[in-house]
Amino acid sequence: MKATSTALFEAEGAGTLAPFEQVRPNVWALPLAMPMKHLPVVLSYLVVDVSGGVHVIDPGWDSDENWQRVLDALEHLGSSPSRVVSVTITHLHRDHIGMAARYRAQTPARLQLSRIDQLALNVDPREALRAARVQVDSWGVPDDRRAELDVNFGAEAESAPVEAPLQSDVLLDEGDDLGIDLGDHPGDGLGTHPGDGLGTDSTGIRVVLTPGHTSGSVCLALPGEKVLFTGDHVLPTIFSGLGLGAQTPSNPVTDYLEALDTIAIYDDYEVLPGHGYRFTGLAERRAELAEHHLRRSREAAAVLADDPSASVWSVASRLHWTAGWNNLQGPMLRSALAQTAWHMERAR
Structure with missing residues (x-):
């Protein structure tokens, strides 16, 4: 490039x-x-x-x-x-x-x-939050890390008006x-x-x-x-x-x-x-971007080969992350877990 x-x-x-x-x-x-x-x-x-x-x-x-x-x-x-x-x-x-x-x-x-x-913009954000909460429930997230994923909300939030x-x-x-x-x-x-x-x-x-x-x-x-x-x-x-x-x-x-x-x-x-x-140098950059994600898919496949029943959280913790797994928090952690689930889907 x-x-x-x-x-x-x-x-x-x-x-x-x-x-x-x-x-x-x-x-x-x-x-x-x-x-x-x-x-x-x-x-x-x-x-x-x-x-x-x-x-x-x-x-x-x-x-x-x-x-x-x-x-x-x-x-x-x-x-x-x-x-x-x-x-x-x-x-x-x-x-x-x-x-x-x-x-x-x-x-x-x-x-x-x-x-x-x-x-996507027209989706009610409350419905999106509910879907996200169901998603987190399936990822095997430890109880002490769930709050930072920002997917829990009470009845007041559920009934709050939504900006158009x-x-x-x-x-x-x-x-x-x-x-x-x-x-x-x-x-x-x-x-x-x-x-x-x-x-x-x-x-x-x-x-x-x-x-x-x-x-x-x-x-x-x-x-x-x-x-x-x-x-x-x-x-x-x-x-x-x-x-x-x-x-x-x-x-x-x-x-x-x-x-x-x-x-x-x-x-x-x-x-x-x-x-x-x-x-x-778009060709070079495309190749770099593709390899970044293909490597994650290979890593996820290797973890699942050793432990087919591993949770999304367990697999994610064993993948290579640019910022380092222990440094992922909040939205970055949530994105990493979502991507791990998709890589696992590709590996199966």
Whole structure:
């Protein structure tokens, strides 16, 4: 892999915000701050069409400071909130969807989210908590560790009112074209890949469904400029968590591995991720990400070969975790246990 933005690469190492940066003639990267020590920055992208309309990819973490950065970026482009045409969200997580409500209130933009992630947003959180509690019951979690998994709640919480989820204006499906005309900026003129549905001279942006991180996560391919917006599906330095959305009948690990294969046709594109820095070398990074999860599946299979009746907790405690098993707590522990259950399912 090779970083393609010195400013973003250096900021990633320092945990600081890089400046607003041009990626292509009509594409800019806008780093936004997050109040998380381990993940202090999320990347939003602005795309300007031939008529001067601005299209946002991932609105980013919601804060007054971040909204001011958006306004400053628009001013830098000689634009304004009134020129924002669309806001496309790669997946439902707070650090990506956060400022969508501000865009809706202060711009004429249409909000766009995958149909699958919109369905996940619409799930009553109380039902999700009940399902999570049943899940934990089946994992063999020691009594002294159950409380930190945050899945127990009383009658008061069960009857509390639920805030209505954000509703997108456009539901996106695999292969949809966002209809953004970039005009006379076809990148290096290599056009699109055969069979991608856009045509060899397209300057549009195509939706590529890449489940795993969430069930409705999408990447966005811009063939005319040979860039791929990956959200959290592919990041340069982080192994994204899996299954971080509504529960589905499919296995998120399997979904993720298959989705990594799906984007192989874009291996020669520059990757514009949701965190970190822009880079080339997608094939290498895909291989690293796949091996990370395949190794866990092999480890789970080895544990089950020795102890077929082992609980999810028991298996998880014997797998290799980047942060170390003893350091996993709260949401990170819960994610590790969920992933272990999926690896065990694949091993059986």
